[in-house]
Amino acid sequence: MDKLTAEEIYYTMALGRKFEYAAKEHYMTGEISGFLHLDIGQEALSVAAMKAFDHGDVFTTYREHIMAIARGIEPKAVMAELFGKKTGVSEGRGGSMHLFDPSHFFYGGDAIVGGHLPNAVGCAYARKFQESEHGVMAVFGDGATNGGAFFESLNIASAWKLPILFLCENNRYAIGTEITRVAPFLEQAKKAEPYMPTMEVDGNDAVAVYEAIKEAQAYIQKGHGPLFIEAFTYRWEGHSMSDPGSYRSPEEIEIWKRRDPIERMKTVLKERYGVSDAQIEALDQKAQTAVDEAVAFASESPEPEVSELFEHLFVEEVTHG
Amino acid sequence: MxxxxxxxxxxxxxxxxxxxxxxxxxxxxxxxxxxxxxxxxxxxxxxxxxxxxxxxxxxxxxxxxxxxxxxxxxxxxxxxxxxxxxxxxxxxxxxxxxxxxxxxxxxxxxxxxxxxxxxxxxxxxxxxxxxxxxxxxxxxxxxxxxxxxxxxxxxxxxxxxxxxxxxxxxxxxxxxxxxxxxxDLDAEVDPFKARIVKEGEDLTIVSYLKMVDDVMAAVPEIEKQTGKSCEVIDLQSLNPFDTGTLKASIEKTGRLVVVEEDHKMGGYGAQVVSWAAESLFYALDAAPLRIAGENVPIPYNRKLELASIPTPDKIAAKIIEWGANNGL
The missing domain is CATH 3.40.50.970 (Thiamin diphosphate (ThDP)-binding fold, Pyr/PP domains)
Structure with a gap:
């Protein structure tokens, strides 16, 4: 990883965390509603994976604000979507869980656990069909690995040697259920082993995630078929804003907070790339400004009009009948 | 052709x-x-x-x-x-x-x-x-x-x-x-339009898929017994459905029958009847009739299987009986 990339990743992680805290604050005031799933504590994985996977399509879940931003979608358009505004990336139709932007090869934003995996596999089929350089990255949590869609997807991707990277974000909890209570082991990559090569990575180490995803991207581009990466991480907040989080001990949360991915990346910047404290401070400040501007933009933006209710439902209007 | x-x-x-x-x-x-x-x-x-x-x-x-x-x-x-x-x-x-x-x-x-x-x-x-x-x-x-x-x-x-x-x-x-x-390979067919399979004056029978054939098989008996003529419509597009064609037909005949193979409870025909009741209430001379599958899983035995869905004979009998009670 070059210095510029390292700084960019750090900046986006810092922006992501500030963005999430701002979202939390504006959820408390009622400006953001519905379900809000925060990604605090998982920034290394969300940012480094998106930055590394630069030749392909991404399908992900409802905990995707930071991924969307890391993918290149403007923080303003993401925050405005959380606010339900017309200027949001989904024009207020989707909200927090449904951010899509094909111009950044970012296909959401799916809130049916595991339900997007067959879509990612189909897109990988299209890329292979088109002999494209693009592969596909499907991001999902440990909770998705227990459902049928997951196993069907592993099977098909493997049978057809599709260019797809399965990235399992193992944060140990499917809402309030610890993964080992509903699966026979902690490491979900074991489920993929009969089908494809698997790798494990520390999801809180942005450099390690970046390098693993780069390697995986090159692998799937060469036509070897699919690959599975499991990244271990931890969300500091509840599953969503409505989760009191009583299933995890304060000690456990504290252990993971000591593995703060942002502090770790800060250390990397200083020690490996010789970035000064003042330069880091400037990046933090720039991130704060971007978040403040996003909030102001979202707050000032208009809501969609009721007259637009049916817009975007179909491409082809039916005028008779 | x-x-x-x-x-x-x-x-x-x-x-x-x-x-x-x-x-x-x-x-x-x-x-x-x-x-x-x-x-x-x-x-x-x-x-x-x-x-x-x-x-x-x-x-x-x-x-x-x-x-x-x-x-x-x-x-x-x-x-x-x-x-x-x-x-x-x-x-x-x-x-x-x-x-x-x-x-x-x-x-x-x-x-x-x-x-x-x-x-x-x-x-x-x-x-x-x-x-x-x-x-x-x-x-x-x-x-x-x-x-x-x-x-x-x-x-x-x-x-x-x-x-x-x-x-x-x-x-x-x-x-x-x-x-x-x-x-007709060269025809321009609008897939959203219903098709009038047979024109008639006295009652509109709306159906789709195979039930259209069963309705057509029942029509001679219905017309013979009642002395009235049936207009038969194949909906073709179910969502959206062609309310324009239905409206013109119902306004002409004043009577509506919907025939469907699916289970009657929550069946598709309920939507057509509900639309007609809301939109064309005063064009209707009688309460509409729905003929549908029974609310039962489809059985294997042929006799039971046929008892669970509309057939030409049952369609004819039900429409004739309904007609007699509704001034057809």
Whole structure:
């Protein structure tokens, strides 16, 4: 990883965390509603994976604000979507869980656990069909690995040697259920082993995630078929804003907070790339400004009009009948 | 004009679309080397190869889910569900993904895809291979639902469905695959329009899929017994449905009968009757009649099977009785 990339990743992680805290604050005031799933504590994985996977399509879940931003979608358009505004990336139709932007090869934003995996596999089929350089990255949590869609997807991707990277974000909890209570082991990559090569990575180490995803991207581009990466991480907040989080001990949360991915990346910047404290401070400040501007933009933006209710439902209007 | 079987009309539509556009692919269980359970894709794999006629595992969720991803990726997939009951495993993909991605993304995603959907009571296939799901599919905003009752519509509407940029569920009835009919290859057919199968003056009978044939088989007896003439309409497009054609007919006849094979409780015909009651109440001279399948799983035994769905005899008897009580 070059210095510029390292700084960019750090900046986006810092922006992501500030963005999430701002979202939390504006959820408390009622400006953001519905379900809000925060990604605090998982920034290394969300940012480094998106930055590394630069030749392909991404399908992900409802905990995707930071991924969307890391993918290149403007923080303003993401925050405005959380606010339900017309200027949001989904024009207020989707909200927090449904951010899509094909111009950044970012296909959401799916809130049916595991339900997007067959879509990612189909897109990988299209890329292979088109002999494209693009592969596909499907991001999902440990909770998705227990459902049928997951196993069907592993099977098909493997049978057809599709260019797809399965990235399992193992944060140990499917809402309030610890993964080992509903699966026979902690490491979900074991489920993929009969089908494809698997790798494990520390999801809180942005450099390690970046390098693993780069390697995986090159692998799937060469036509070897699919690959599975499991990244271990931890969300500091509840599953969503409505989760009191009583299933995890304060000690456990504290252990993971000591593995703060942002502090770790800060250390990397200083020690490996010789970035000064003042330069880091400037990046933090720039991130704060971007978040403040996003909030102001979202707050000032208009809501969609009721007259637009049916817009975007179909491409082809039916005028008779 | 060309005479062909319903399944040949479907095959021809797919063939022509595949020849015209290399992005059209078809996927499903046994659609490739085997040629399709109902021979709809027969011969296509030798023309277009296994890359475009994709034999899938028996995994319906993935058949539709993969098709969605293919459409996002720039292809125009036709997903075949072997029989409607199996589609229930794919309903998450149909309802949560296929129907919603365009709207939830404010039009950023488009899904030019078709899910082909053979359904209905065939012959003694029992409860897990005989059902009809147009009522559930039509209740989902974001998809078009077509139901092909004859080869001409099958050919034109399937072509249009493949060419359209919106997701379409294309319902076929399993007993129609060997139905022969004239296909006007050069005609302009609007797939959203209903078809007046037979003109009449005194009562409007609305149906779709195979029940149109059963209604037509019942009409001579009804007309003989009542001395009145029936107008028979094949809806063809179930969502949206062609209210214009229905309105004109009901305003002319003043009477409405809806005949459907699916279970009566929550069945599709309830939507047509409800619309007519709301919109055309004062045009109706009598309460509408619904003739539908019984609220029972479809049994294996032939006698019981036929007792569970409308047949020409039952359609005729019910309409004649209803007519006698309603001043027909």
């Amino acid at each position: 060309a005479e062909m079987l319903y399944r040949e009309a479907l095959n021809r539509a797919i063939d022509e679309c595949m020849a015209a556009d290399p992005n059209v692919v078809m996927l499903g269980e046994d659609v490739g080397l085997y040629g399709g359970s109902y021979r709809v894709s027969e011969g296509l794999v030798s023309k277009y190869g296994e890359k475009r006629l994709i034999d899938t595992p028996i995994a319906e969720l993935s058949i539709v889910g993969n098709a969605i991803g293919m459409a996002i990726g720039g292809l125009r997939p036709i997903a075949e569900i072997m029989t409607a009951n199996f589609s229930l495993l794919a309903f998450d993909q149909i309802i949560n993904h296929m129907a919603k991605y365009r709207y939830m993304s404010a039009g950023k995603l488009t899904l030019p895809m078709v899910v082909r959907f053979p359904q209905g009571v065939s012959k003694q296939l029992a409860a897990q291979h005989s059902e009809s799901y147009e009522q559930m599919l039509s209740a989902v905003p974001g998809i078009r639902v077509f139901a092909a009752g004859d080869p001409n519509y099958a050919y034109h509407a399937l072509k249009k469905a493949i060419l359209m940029d919106d997701p379409v569920v294309f319902i076929e009835h399993e007993l129609l695959y060997n139905k022969k009919g004239e296909v």
